[in-house]
Amino acid sequence: MQSHRVSLVAGLGLAVLLLSGCATAAPGSTHRPAASASSSAAPSSAPSPTPTPPPPSFNKSALSIDDPNSIWVVVNKLRPLRPANYAPAVVLPSEPHIAQPASSSMRPEAAAALQQMFAAGAAAGAGAMQIQNAYRSYAVQVNTHNSQVARLGQAKADILSARPGYSEHQTGLAVDVAALPSKCDIEACFGQTPQGVWLAANAYRFGFVLRYPADKQAVTGYVFEPWHFRYVGIPLATEMHNTGVTTLEEFFGLPAAPNYAP
Ligand SMILES: [Zn+2]
Numbered sequence: 059m060q061s062h063r064v065s066l067v068a069g070l071g072l073a074v075l076l077l078s079g080c081a082t083a084a085p086g087s088t089h090r091p092a093a094s095a096s097s098s099a100a101p102s103s104a105p106s107p108t109p110t111p112p113p114p115s116f117n118k119s120a121l122s123i124d125d126p127n128s129i130w131v132v133v134n135k136l137r138p139l140r141p142a143n144y145a146p147a148v149v150l151p152s153e154p155h156i157a158q159p160a161s162s163s164m165r166p167e168a169a170a171a172l173q174q175m176f177a178a179g180a181a182a183g184a185g186a187m188q189i190q191n192a193y194r195s196y197a198v199q200v201n202t203h204n205s206q207v208a209r210l211g212q213a214k215a216d217i218l219s220a221r222p223g224y225s226e227h228q229t230g231l232a233v234d235v236a237a238l239p240s241k242c243d244i245e246a247c248f249g250q251t252p253q254g255v256w257l258a259a260n261a262y263r264f265g266f267v268l269r270y271p272a273d274k275q276a277v278t279g280y281v282f283e284p285w286h287f288r289y290v291g292i293p294l295a296t297e298m299h300n301t302g303v304t305t306l307e308e309f310f311g312l313p314a315a316p317n318y319a320p
Contacts, residue, residue, distance in 0.1 A: 116293075116297045118309075118310060120293075123306075123310055123312075124140070126139050126140065126141075126144040126146070126229060127146070129165075129167065129168075129231060129289060129290055129291045129294075130290055130291075130294060130306075131229060131231075132306045132307065132310060132312060133224065133225070133226045133228075133229060134224070134278060134279055134307065134312075134315035135220075135224060135279040135315045135316070135317055135318045135319075136313060136315040136318070136319060137312070137315065138221075138223040138224045139223050139224070139228055139229070142196065142222065142223030143196040143223070144196070144223075144228065144229075145195060145196065145228075146165050146193070146229065146230035147165070147166075147230075148163035148164055148165055148166075148169075148192075148193045148230045149163060149164065149165075149166050149169050150162060150163045150169075151163075151164060151169035151170075151172055151173055151189065151192075152169075152173065155176070155186060155187065155188030155189065155238055156188060156189045157188055157189060157190050157191075157236060158189075158190070158191065161191050161192065161193065161194055161198070162189040162191065162192045162193070163192060163193040163230065164192045164193055164230050164231070164233060164289075165193075165229075165230040165231055165289070167289070167291075168230065168231050168233070168265075168289035171264045171265045171266065171289055172189070172233060172264070172266075172289075174264055175257075175260075175261065175263075175264035175266065178260070178263075178264070179253060179256050179257065179260070182256060182260075183252075184252045184253050184255070184256030184257075185237060185238065185251075185252050185253050186237075186238035186253075187235050187236065187237060187238060187253050187257075188235070188236050188237075188238050189233055189234070189235065189236075190233075190234040190235065190236040190243060190244060190285065191227065191233070191234040192227065192230070192232065192233040192234070193227060193228070193230045194225060194227040194228060195228065196222050196223060196228060199219075199220065199221075199222040199223070199225050199227075199228060200222045202219055203215060203219050203220070203221055203222055206218055206219050216318065221318065224318070226269065226286075226288055231288055231289040231290070232269065232286060232287070232288045232289070233266075233286075233287055233288075233289075234283075234285045234286050234287075235248075235253070235257060235285050235287060236248070236285065237251045237252075237253040237254070242254075243285075244285055245285075246281075246282055246284065248284045248285045249272075249282070249284030254284045254285070257284075257287065258284065261287050261295070262292075262295035262296055262298065262299040263292070263295075263296070264292070264295075265289050265290060265291045265292040265294075265295050266287040266288060266289050266290070266295060267287065267288050267290055267294075267295050267298055267304075267306070268283075268284065268286070268287060268304070269283070269286050269287065269288040269305075269306070270282060270283040270286055271304045271305065272284075274304060274305050275316065276314055276316050277305050277307050277308060277314045277315070277316070278305055278307065278315065279315045279316050279317065288306075290306070294309075297309075
C-alpha cells in the first residue's frame with residue numbers, strides 16, 4: 059500500500075512535469091492560431107506573421123523540493139528531512155551485485171533506474187558495478203553517527219557521517235556505487251575507474267546526478283564523492299546536465315550548506 063502510494067506520487071509528479079512542458083508549448087505554438095485563422099479568415103487576407111514560439115522552459119516548481127516523498131527533495135546540512143524519521147517504501151533492486159543487502163534497498167523508481175544504468179554501463183564496456191550502500195533508515199543513522207561521535211567527537215563525526223535526519227541515504231534515492239571487482243570503494247580514486255568515469259558522464263541519462271562534485275564542498279557540505287549518486291528523475295538530471303549546473307542547491311537557488319546550523 060505504502061509503496062503504491064509513493065509510486066503514485068512520483069508518477070503523478072512526473073506526469074505533472076511532462077504535462078507542464080506540453081502546456082507551456084501549446085498556447086504559444088503557432089498551430090492553434092493558424093488553424094483558427096484558416097477556418098475564419100478570408101483566403102485573400104495576408105498571412106499573419108508567424109511568431110516564434112519561446113523555447114520550452116524547464117518548470118523548477120513542477121515537483122516539491124521539501125516533501126520527502128518527492129524525487130526532487132533537497133536534503134543537506136541546512137535542510138533536514140521533515141519529519142526527521144521519514145521512512146520511504148523501499149525495495150531491494152533485483153541486481154545481482156549487491157555488497158550489503160541490509161543497506162541496499164531503494165525506492166522502486168530509483169531501483170529500476172539503477173538496474174538500467176548498471177546494465178548500460180556494462181554494455182558500454184565500463185565494467186560491472188555493485189551497490190555498496192543505498193537506503194539507511196533513521197535508526198541506522200542514529201547508531202552510525204552516535205558511534206562516530208563517541209569515538210571521534212562531534213566535529214570529526216560530522217565530517218565522516220551525516221547526522222540522523224540529514225542523510226540523503228534516508229530518502230531511498232541515493233546510492234553509493236562500487237566497481238566490480240572492487241577498486242577504490244568509497245574513495246576519491248573511484249572517479250578514475252572506468253565505472254566512475256562512465257557514471258560521471260552518463261548517470262544523468264538514467265535520472266541520477268553526481269551529488270557531491272569535486273569543487274562544491276562549500277555548497278553541498280561534502281567533499282568529492284564520485285561514488286554517490288542521487289536519483290532525481292531524467293527530466294531534472296538532463297536539465298542540470300544541459301545547463302551545466304552541478305548541484306541541486308545552485309539549480310534551485312538554495313543557500314549553500316557547508317555546515318549544520320549552529
Ligand atoms: Zn553516499
